[in-house]
Amino acid sequence: MLATDRNLSIKNGVKPQAETQAETHELQGMVDLMSAPMTFRRNVEIYGEGEPAEYLYKIQIGAVRTYKVLADGRRQVGGFYLAGDTFGLETDAEHAFSAEAISECKLLVIKRSALVALAARDYDVACQLWALTGAELRKVQDHILLLIKNAEERVAAFLLEMAERVPVGATVELPMSRQDIADYLGLTIETVSRTLRHLESASTIQFSSSRRIVLRNRSALARLNT
Amino acid sequence: MLATDRNLSIKNGVKPQAETQAETHELQGMVDLMSAPMTFRRNVEIYGEGEPAEYLYKIQIGAVRTYKVLADGRRQVGGFYLAGDTFGLETDAEHAFSAEAISECKLLVIKRSALVALAARDYDVACQLWALTGAELRKVQDHILLLIKNAEERVAAFLLEMAERVPVGATVELPMSRQDIADYLGLTIETVSRTLRHLESASTIQFSSSRRIVLRNRSALARLNT
C-alpha cells in the first residue's frame, strides 16, 4: 500500500495563475493541479499486484520498476520508469503488477477517480488516458520481441533503450541492479554480466563503473538489435 | 492492405428497429450499425505492420493471428483472435503488427474514425475503446509471463488459454498450425510437437487428431502453469 500517512488532498497548485484555461485542460496541467507529492525510499513498495488501482503516479525524480513474482519465486520485471514517466494507470480495478522504487523517488500521485471524472467532461483528457494505455501497450509489445532474442541481442536492445531515455551524451547511468536487468530481459544475472563484459571486450561499450556505461559503438549495438 | 475490392460503406444495419436508443449507445450495438462484413481466405493478410490503422475488426467466424517478422526472418505471433474477438484497434496511427486469417474468416470491419467521432460525443463509447486497449494490454502482459517459462509450462499455458476460449467440453479444436503455436510461444515447431506428445504419454492430454486435443487432466496442466 501507499507507504505514507500523508493526506492525499489536492495540493501542489503552484502553477502560474496567468495560465490559460485551455492549457489547464491538457493532462500535464491537470496532473500538476490534482496531484500530491510523495517520496519513496530505495526498494520500498509503491503498490502491490492485485491491490485496488486508485492512483497513478508520475515520476519527478528517481526510478521505478514494476514486476510480478511467479509461484516458484521467479520474478519478471515488466518495465522501468524514469523521471517524467507515468505508471500505475489501469483500466481494470486492480494493479496487474507490483511497483517498487529502484532509487530514492519523488513522485506525483494522482487519484484515478479524479482523472476519470475529468475525462467524462473533457474529451481531450479521455484521449490522453487512452493514449497512455496505448503507449504502455506498445512498450509491452516491444518487450515481447526482446524475449525471443538471444542474450547478446537482449542486452544490446536494453542498452539502446536506456540510452534513448537518458540522452546525456553516449553515457548511460543505470539506476537498476544486474538482477533487475536480468529479470527484465528474462536472463540470469550471470549471463547479463558476461554479456556486458563481452561487449566491453569487443569495444562496443566501456564501463566507467559497473553502472555507468559509455556506448562506444552504437551501430554495433543497433546491428544486434535485429 | 485490405485484400478486397468491396466498398466499405455503412452496411449490415440489420438489428431489430425496436431496440432502444440507450442500447445502441453500447459499443456492441454501434459496431453492428457501423460495420461492413468482409471475408478473408486462409493465410490472407488482413493488414500489414506499419500500415495506417483505419479500421478495427470483429470476428464473426474464423480465427486470426497477429505477428511481426524480425529482420532475420524470425516471426513472433502476438496473439490469436477467435469468433467474438476484436482486433486491430490502435491508439497510434499505424498498425504495430500484421494480421492474417488463420482459417476462412468472416469479419465485421469498423472505421476507426467513425468510432472515435462517436466517442467524442458519447463517454461510454470512449470508455469502451479505452477498455479494449486495456484488455489487450493485459493479454500482452500475460504473454510476457509465458515467455520466461520452460517449454512444457508454455505449452500447458497455451492449452489452458485455448480451452478457456473455446469452452466446448474438454476438447480443444486448434485452428492454427504447429508453426503458429511455436511462434506464439517462442519455441520451435519440433519442441512444440515433442512437448505435446510428452503430455500425451503422461495422459495429461489425448489427441483426436493432430489439431483436436482432449484435456484429460486439467489440474496437471494448471500445475505446470506456475
Place this chain on the structure above:
DNA sequence: CGGCGGCTTGATCGGTCTCAAGTACGGTGG
C-alpha cells in the same frame, strides 16, 4: 496412386543456466 504440406521423431550441437568461488565497491566505525 503419387505428391505435397503438416507433423513427428531421432541424433547432435550449442547457448544459457546452475553451482561455486573470487573480486570490487560503498558505507560504517575506529
Place this chain on the structure above:
DNA sequence: CCACCGTACTTGAGACCGATCAAGCCGCCG
C-alpha cells in the same frame, strides 16, 4: 585515513534444455 563488512558484481566449469539438422510418417487431394 584505514580496516572491516556486506552487497553487488564478476568469472569459471559443468550440466541441461531446447535448437538445429535430418529423416520419416501421416493424411489429404488431385
